[in-house]
Amino acid sequence: MPTTQPGSTIPDPPAPSRRELNKAATRQAITDASLRLLRSKGPGNFTVEDIADAAAISRRTFFNYFGSTEAALASITHGFLDNALAQFRLRPADEPILESARAALVQLADPMTVAPMAELYSLSQSNPQLNRSELEAWDHCTGQIIEAARERFAGTHGAELDELYLRALAGSVISCGKAAMDVWFARCGADLSAKSLAILRQLLIDAMGLLGSGFMPTANLSSDRH
Amino acid sequence: MPTTQPGSTIPDPPAPSRRELNKAATRQAITDASLRLLRSKGPGNFTVEDIADAAAISRRTFFNYFGSTEAALASITHGFLDNALAQFRLRPADEPILESARAALVQLADPMTVAPMAELYSLSQSNPQLNRSELEAWDHCTGQIIEAARERFAGTHGAELDELYLRALAGSVISCGKAAMDVWFARCGADLSAKSLAILRQLLIDAMGLLGSGFMPTANLSSDRH
DNA sequence: GCAGAAACTTGCACAGAGTGTAAATATGCA
DNA sequence: TGCATATTTACACTCTGTGCAAGTTTCTGC
Numbered sequence: 001m002p003t004t005q006p007g008s009t010i011p012d013p014p015a016p017s018r019r020e021l022n023k024a025a026t027r028q029a030i031t032d033a034s035l036r037l038l039r040s041k042g043p044g045n046f047t048v049e050d051i052a053d054a055a056a057i058s059r060r061t062f063f064n065y066f067g068s069t070e071a072a073l074a075s076i077t078h079g080f081l082d083n084a085l086a087q088f089r090l091r092p093a094d095e096p097i098l099e100s101a102r103a104a105l106v107q108l109a110d111p112m113t114v115a116p117m118a119e120l121y122s123l124s125q126s127n128p129q130l131n132r133s134e135l136e137a138w139d140h141c142t143g144q145i146i147e148a149a150r151e152r153f154a155g156t157h158g159a160e161l162d163e164l165y166l167r168a169l170a171g172s173v174i175s176c177g178k179a180a181m182d183v184w185f186a187r188c189g190a191d192l193s194a195k196s197l198a199i200l201r202q203l204l205i206d207a208m209g210l211l212g213s214g215f216m217p218t219a220n221l222s223s224d225r226h
Numbered sequence: 227m228p229t230t231q232p233g234s235t236i237p238d239p240p241a242p243s244r245r246e247l248n249k250a251a252t253r254q255a256i257t258d259a260s261l262r263l264l265r266s267k268g269p270g271n272f273t274v275e276d277i278a279d280a281a282a283i284s285r286r287t288f289f290n291y292f293g294s295t296e297a298a299l300a301s302i303t304h305g306f307l308d309n310a311l312a313q314f315r316l317r318p319a320d321e322p323i324l325e326s327a328r329a330a331l332v333q334l335a336d337p338m339t340v341a342p343m344a345e346l347y348s349l350s351q352s353n354p355q356l357n358r359s360e361l362e363a364w365d366h367c368t369g370q371i372i373e374a375a376r377e378r379f380a381g382t383h384g385a386e387l388d389e390l391y392l393r394a395l396a397g398s399v400i401s402c403g404k405a406a407m408d409v410w411f412a413r414c415g416a417d418l419s420a421k422s423l424a425i426l427r428q429l430l431i432d433a434m435g436l437l438g439s440g441f442m443p444t445a446n447l448s449s450d451r452h
Numbered sequence: 453g454c455a456g457a458a459a460c461t462t463g464c465a466c467a468g469a470g471t472g473t474a475a476a477t478a479t480g481c482a
Numbered sequence: 483t484g485c486a487t488a489t490t491t492a493c494a495c496t497c498t499g500t501g502c503a504a505g506t507t508t509c510t511g512c
Contacts, residue, residue, distance in 0.1 A: 019479060019488070026489095047468060058491050063470065096443055135361045142401075163412070167405035168433045169441050175368075175397030183390045207394045214440035215395050217322055245459070245508060252460095273497060284462050289499065454512085461506070469498070477490070482483100 027065055027075075029055040034072040035119070043127040070133035073120060077134055080117045081141040084108055084177075085148065093152050101145075101173045102208040105180075109201040111192050121181070122190040138174055145170040176207035253291055253301075255281040260298040261345070269353040296359035299346060303360055306343045307367040310334055310403075311374065319378050327371075327399045328434040331406075335427040337418050347407070348416045364400055371396040402433035 016024075033054035037046040048069055052059045066072040087104035095103075108114060124130035146166055153161040180203040188196040242250075259280035263272040274295055278285045292298040313330035321329075334340060350356035372392055379387040406429040414422040 017480075022479085022489085048470090049468085060471090060492075061490055064490080068469075098441060131365075132358050132362055135365055136358055139357075139361055164405060164409045164429055164432055165436060165441070167408055168402040168436050171401030171405050172398040172437065172441070175401045176394040179390060179393035179397050182393055186389070203390055206390055210391060210394050211398065212440045214438045215324060215391070215398070243509080248460085248508085274499090275497085286463070286500090287461055290461075293499075295498095455510100457508105457510075459506105459508070462504085464502090464504105466500090467498105468500105469496100471495085471497105473493090475491085475493105477488100479486100479488070481486080 026055070026057060026061070029057070030062060030065055030072055031075050034069060035076070035116075038073060038120075038123050043124055043130055068133075070130055073124070073130060074133035074137050076116045076120050077137040078140070080108070080113065081137060083113055085141060085144050088145065089148055093156050097149055097152075097169060098173070098208055098212050101177075102205060105177050105204040105208070106201050109197050109204065111197065114197070114200070115192055117181075118185065118190045118192060121185050138178055142170050142174045145173065172211055173208075176211050177204065180204045180207040252281070252283060252287070255283070256288060256291055256298055257301050260295060261302070261342075264299060264346075264349050269350055269356055294359075296355055299350070299356060300359035300363050302342045302346050303363040304366070306334070306339065307363060309339055311367060311370050314371065315374055319382050323375055323378075323395060324399070324434055324438050327403075328431060331403050331430040331434070332427050335423050335430065337423065340423070340426070341418055343407075344411065344416045344418060347411050364404055368396050368400045371399065398437055399434075402437050403430065406430045406433040 030051060033051050037050055037054060041050075046069070048062050049059050051069060051072065052062045055062070062072075066075070084104050084107075087107045088100055091100035091103055124134070149166055149170060150161055153159075180200070184196075184200040184203050188199060256277060259277050263276055263280060267276075272295070274288050275285050277295060277298065278288045281288070288298075292301070310330050310333075313333045314326055317326035317329055350360070375392055375396060376387060379385075406426070410422075410426040410429050414425060
């Protein structure tokens with residue numbers, strides 16, 4: 001029962017006002033409508049007006065929330081990656097970054113979290129327009145990881161972390177996470193069974209392992225693990 | 227004097243026909259005009275029609291060559307990365323992939339090659355539209371590296387390379403290359419002096435070194451090398 | 453060299469994307 | 483309740499991107 005007593009000493013989630021609730025609902029209605037249309041008509045076969053009608057809003061309002069149909073769908077990916085980032089930030093500050101990344105990514109291999117992402121993957125396969133927005137989402141996440149790692153380092157040490165180290169590492173972590181997702185999807189499609197998710201988890205662990213070991217050439221023997 | 231004797235036994239560059247020359251010239255005229263307009267008006271402040279006028283072609287013809295203004299500009303990045311890929315393919319097949327990547331990237335730190343890229347970087351800083359196309363170009367290159375590495379491995383060994391290894395490595399190499407370029411640009415701007423290019427070269431080498439050593443946490447001491 | 457084929461360019465028309473503006477409506481706050 | 487502020491909406495407008503058909507250039511075989 002989340003009471004919001006005015007005298008509460010803990011800031012709580014600061015009282016979601018009516019306006020914020022409405023906006024969140026509209027936003028959700030738009031992404032839901034977009035996903036429905038993507039399912040029923042396929043990528044590129046529906047317009048912003050279609051989405052607006054399906055979400056019971058005006059075309060103009062759609063553009064108050066998203067800049068394009070792709071952006072509306074990419075919000076799913078953004079949600080997924082924001083989740084990953086939140087997990088990353090929860091890790092202890094003295095942990096090696098790669099280990100934090102591994103732990104954060106493994107958290108994502110859970111049905112509720114991965115389901116929308118998997119569906120989006122399967123529906124947007126081989127569609128250039130959507131792929132660009134996906135790339136943008138992953139890139140945005142890279143930027144956020146850079147920020148998070150920088151803050152973490154500045155917190156524990158006094159100095160600043162080398163910029164190349166930071167950017168190269170963050171980019172590689174994201175690339176490896178993406179590679180694991182790609183391989184998983186190619187191998188399992190949108191299958192969300194426990195077995196399939198275990199494979200995803202292992203792929204994410206393996207990918208971080210490869211990164212941590214500097215991609216030793218012998219590592220390609222790992223293919224017979226599956 | 228590039229004679230094209232019919233009896234020549236070597237296939238040569240197979241006789242660039244008039245049509246191909248015209249197309250190449252038009253393509254070049256479009257990218258040149260785009261870059262000129264980017265310089266003079268800034269990103270987002272000119273239309274396809276402006277480019278078409280400047281290149282002395284019709285609007286419709288522009289779209290026969292490129293799908294958008296961004297795509298026209300991204301052809302610069304594509305050229306740069308195609309160059310990198312060609313260097314990669316020239317490396318001996320038994321060399322470790324990371325070493326090949328390092329060598330290929332270092333080849334790019336040369337004024338003629340890097341100049342257009344550097345200018346594009348400086349002009350499209352903080353412009354979302356252009357950045358998306360840039361990301362797409364890097365991603366496209368990742369795909370090509372995956373292909374190249376797969377072929378190379380299949381050539382020397384009989385078996386297939388583990389898909390995760392391949393994708394994670396290719397993605398990380400590209401990420402690190404990009405990170406090095408980003409840091410270089412942040413540090414040196416569009417400066418193309420020998421000293422600046424030496425820094426770029428060293429950044430690329432360092433980035434590949436980080437990748438090869440698995441991002442050992444002590445590596446961040448490298449910042450005092452510069 | 454010349455006719456016909458094939459490739460390329462161009463103008464036109466049209467659907468859709470994206471944005472500024474101002475009026476209408478909903479929400480927050482005293 | 484009543485005013486201030488935030489949000490939605492309709493409308494108009496520019497620009498994008500594409501199909502189509504008519505014009506122009508290049509290529510091919512004769």
